[in-house]
Amino acid sequence: xxxxxxxxxxxxxxxxxxxxxxxxxxxxxxxxxxxxxxxxxxxxxxxxxxxxxxxxxxxxxxxxxxxxxxxxxxxxxxxxxxxxxxxxxxxxxxxxxxxxxxxxxxxxxxxxxxxxxxxxxxxxxxxxxxxxxxxxxxxxxxxxxxxxxxxxxxxxxxxxxxxxxxxxxxxxxxxxxxxxxxxxxxxxxxxxxxxxxxxxxxxxxxxxxxxxxxxxxxxxxxxxxxxxxxxxxxxxxxxxxxxxxxxxxxxxxxxxxxxxxxxxxxxxxxxxxxxxxxxxxxxxxxxxxxxxxxxxxxxx
Ligand code: SAM
Numbered sequence: 032x033x034x035x036x037x038x039x040x041x042x043x044x045x046x047x048x049x050x051x052x053x054x055x056x057x058x059x060x061x062x063x064x065x066x067x068x069x070x071x072x073x074x075x076x077x078x079x080x081x082x083x084x085x086x087x088x089x090x091x092x093x094x095x096x097x098x099x100x101x102x103x104x105x106x107x108x109x110x111x112x113x114x115x116x117x118x119x120x121x122x123x124x125x126x127x128x129x130x131x132x133x134x135x136x137x138x139x140x141x142x143x144x145x146x147x148x149x150x151x152x153x154x155x156x157x158x159x160x161x162x163x164x165x166x167x168x169x170x171x172x173x174x175x176x177x178x179x180x181x182x183x184x185x186x187x188x189x190x191x192x193x194x195x196x197x198x199x200x201x202x203x204x205x206x207x208x209x210x211x212x213x214x215x216x217x218x219x220x221x222x223x224x225x226x227x228x229x230x231x232x233x234x235x236x237x238x239x240x241x242x243x244x245x246x247x248x249x250x251x252x253x254x255x256x257x258x259x260x261x262x263x264x265x266x267x268x269x270x271x272x273x274x275x276x277x278x279x280x281x282x283x284x285x286x287x288x289x290x291x292x293x294x295x296x297x298x299x300x301x302x303x304x305x306x307x308x309x310x311x312x313x314x315x316x317x318x319x320x321x322x323x324x325x326x327x328x329x330x331x
Contacts, residue, residue: 044164045142046085049220049276053141053165054079054086055269056112056216061091062105063113070117070308075144075178082172089269103260104268107312111301111320114311118304118325119215119244120149126211126242127152134210135182136160136199138191138229138245139217142169146184155182158204160195163188191217192225196232206236214245223280230285234292234330243294243328245285250322253279259319289328296328 045054061077063069077091090096090105100106123145126132133155137143140159151157157180159166166186185202189195200206212233218226233243256262257274266272286296301323305311312320 043162045079045083045168050141050162050165050168051085051271052216052220052273052276053161054083054089055108055265055271057142058086058089058091059105059109059112060116062093062096062109063116065092066113068310070113070310071120073116073144073148075147075173075176076142078172078176079142079169082175083168102264104264107315108261108265110310111312114301114304114308115215115246115325117308119213120145122242122244122327123211123213124149127155130209130240130242132209132211132241134158134204134208136204136210136212138212138214139220140186141165141216143215144173144178146180146182147173147178149181151182156185156203157182158185158187158199158202160187160189160191160199162190191221191229194228194232196236199236204236207238209238209240210236211241212237212243212245214243216246218245218285219248219277219282222278223283226285227283227288230283230288234289234294237330239330241330243289243326243330245326247282247285247324247326248277248322249282249324251281253277253322256317256319256321259317260315261319286326286328293331294328295331296326299325299327301325 044050057076057079060073061080064072080086080089080091093099096102096105123135136158138160140161146157166188187198187202189198253274262273286298290296301312302314305313
């Protein structure tokens with residue numbers, strides 16, 4: 032698989048390269064947590080933000096943002112991540128409680144704390160896959176708090192551009208039992224071949240009834256959004272150029288591929304969930320979120 036610009040920088044932890052995006056989502060979740068109308072709560076998020084030099088000065092409350100909700104980064108983007116967290120929390124909870132799954136695999140887990148936050152049934156195992164530096168940072172921060180996971184948690188340090196199936200099964204994952212898979216905020220950082228490999232491998236390792244949710248960006252030309260308020264604000268306020276981190280190769284039709292393998296798929300804009308939950312981002316001019324889609328799939 033090809034090396035992308037963002038992933039050849041050698042930065043392995045959360046202080047640069049693609050790892051810093053995990054802090055961005057954590058800061059958004061911290062802000063969301065302390066809102067009176069929050070859609071998702073993550074009390075661990077602000078500990079990550081404060082612990083990393085790259086983000087120690089970022090806001091963790093909307094009141095710390097001069098323009099508040101009107102700020103394109105900490106207002107709108109944080110609303111987006113708050114909604115995404117809630118929708119995917121609900122997806123995981125439906126899968127484990129409604130469908131009895133006991134294996135949860137988080138691709139590009141970053142600073143996701145679902146193993147600590149969600150009411151997961153006994154016997155549930157959460158596999159968290161990310162790069163070694165990100166997982167080490169996460170462990171160090173959580174070890175310094177009184178946080179205890181509510182489910183067995185297995186951290187698997189690897190690069191998802193390489194084959195990962197053996198590492199997962201050697202860590203105890205059972206392909207014969209149904210599972211719930213999540214790729215939240217990940218696939219657009221991976222080369223197209225790695226996305227195809229991930230989806231094909233999920234199919235191969237999924238027993239009938241397994242569920243997968245993931246996020247994609249459908250834009251044919253991501254760079255045409257370079258001047259969108261969201262990308263400009265992220266670059267100006269944080270020095271992070273998200274477009275340099277995204278993989279700009281043409282994307283595979285992963286939902287189509289899953290449907291062709293017998294999965295039931297549905298593709299949604301985030302805005303649909305904004306209407307459903309009464310809060311979240313709405314479409315705007317020159318919108319960096321225009322092509323974002325949340326895909327839900329169940330193996331028949
Ligand atoms: N899913 C988490 C969430 O929503 O809070 C984290 C999302 S963060 C935007 C993207 C994550 O993907 C980062 O933690 C990053 O380290 C991870 N990632 C990106 N490329 C990766 C790769 N090639 N292998 C493993 N993890 C990767």
